[in-house]
Amino acid sequence: MHAKGQLEWRIRSIVCVLGLLILVSVDGADVPMTILSSAVAIGAVCLDGSAPAYHFSPGSGSGVNNWLVHMEGGGWCRNAQECLARRDTYRGSSKHMPPLSFSGILGNQQSSNPDFYNWNRIKIRYCDGSSFTGDVDTVDPKTNLHYRGNRIWLAIIQDLLAKGMNKAQNALLSGCSAGGLASILHCDKFRSLLPATAKVKCLSDAGYFIDAKDVSGGQYIRSFYQDVITTHGSAKNLPSSCTSRLPSGLCFFPQYVVPQMRTPLFILNAAYDSWQIRNILAPNNADPEKTWSECKLTIKKCTSSQLNTVQDFRSEFLNAIPRMGSTSSTGMFIDSCNAHCQSGSLDTWFSADSNSIQKTAIGKAVGDWYYDRKVVQLIDCPYPCNPTCKIVKDD
Structure with missing residues (x-):
């Protein structure tokens, strides 16, 4: 990557000088955080009872009536013990949330985010541990x-909505990981709250978690999600189009929700999603001998037998997403990277050497789909065919 691009994609670095921590924001200034204190009165609070928060960068020019709402990721907590471990951290309290800058899909430079750079851009902080689905009074x-x-x-x-989104002409609800799942679960509701005349779509980045058996033959992730739903009282807030047909525990899996969605969706996911390989295919309890420890760190360290299993997992993932061509309103970018979350950094979103399929960068693919410039349903060849892949850490 050229020097300017390298400078832009680095969100921040922490530099220790004489024992002091200095925040260096390279991709522009940190975006102010709004603490929504009024939400406390209606019980809309983080795990610790503190007010929820979001970051807002106002739109300008042609984007003044366009809104991009992005939900932060960060896993889930399935019981009181796990939620307690999050409660006094930035994953459970707005009192501990660090500042952040916007980049990737939230970036403000036309050269690196041509379709959304001047929109109203919002990042909702994640402090509840349920993909924004929980609601327990007690x-x-x-x-x-x-x-x-x-x-x-x-x-x-x-x-x-009160700040102007009720006049939106264009809107996109997006999210990464647990936030990417939330963008699916809340997509149709989001559409219903915006003007009927608005173009409204949703984007799930690394949020298409599949209902698959683990390497021991068990169904760890199905049990895990059921515990999340039970602990957080989520069932009543999952899409009724799914819960009316299936047990609520299955309605945390996009493959059972997406076919009934009415709002256009873009699925951005690695076929070898690093979180899913570590936690769905080979969770710790399914691998007591830790034979998958190296393979879970990187596919390059998988044995030939493990690689065959990983390739089978890719096939299962592809079978779980909508069929190509089933509807042009469904966009896809399924690369062969061993990554998790690819929309939040310029390095993977829209740069000269970003993750690409058929020479198309993610940012270009999403923009073409959103504005209906072309049908975008890109599915990569199997690992290790794509030399553009970069390691991307969890959100």
Whole structure:
């Protein structure tokens, strides 16, 4: 990457000088964080009871009536013990959230984000552990845990509507990882809250988690998601188009939700998603001898037998997404990278050497799909065919 591009994609670095931590923001200034104090009155709070938060960079020029709402990721907590471990961190409290800058799909440079750079750009911070689906009234005084993710989402969306999103001409609901799952689960609701005349679509980045058996033959992820739903009281907030047909525990899996969605969706995912390989295919409890430890770090260290299993997982993933050509409103960018979340950094979103399929960068593919410039359904060849792939860490 050329020097300017390298400078732009680096969001920030922490430099230690004489014992002091200095925040260096290379991709522009940190975007201010809005603490939505008014949400506390309706119980829309983080795990620790603090007010929810989001970052807002106002639109300008031709983008003044366009809105991009991006939901932060960060896994889930499935019981009180796991939620307690998050409660007093930035994953469970707005009191501990660090500052951040915008890049990738949220970037403000036309050269590196040509279709969304001047939109109203929002990042909703994630502090509930349920992909913004929880809603339990009671609070156990022993833990002081508040399971209120769905209330958080509604409170922030209502606040944004009052700030001008109710006049939106174009809107995109997106998210990464647990936020990418949330963008699917809340997509049709988001559409219903915006003007009927607005063009509204949704983007899921690394949020298409599949219902697959692990290497021991068990169904760890199905059990995990059921525990999340039970703990957070999420069932009533999952899409009724799914829960009316299937047990609520299955309605955390996009493959059972997406076929009934009414709003156009773009699926951005690695076929060898690093989180899914570590936590769905080979979770720790399914690998007591830790034979998958090296392979889970990087596919390059998989044995030939393990690689065959990983390739089978890719096939299962491809079978779980909508069929190509089933509808032009469904966009896809499924690369053969061993990555997780690819929209948040310029390095992978839209640069000279970003992750690409058929010489098309992710940012170009999403823009073409959103503005209906072309049908975008790109599925990569199997690993290790793509030399543009970069390691991308979890959000």
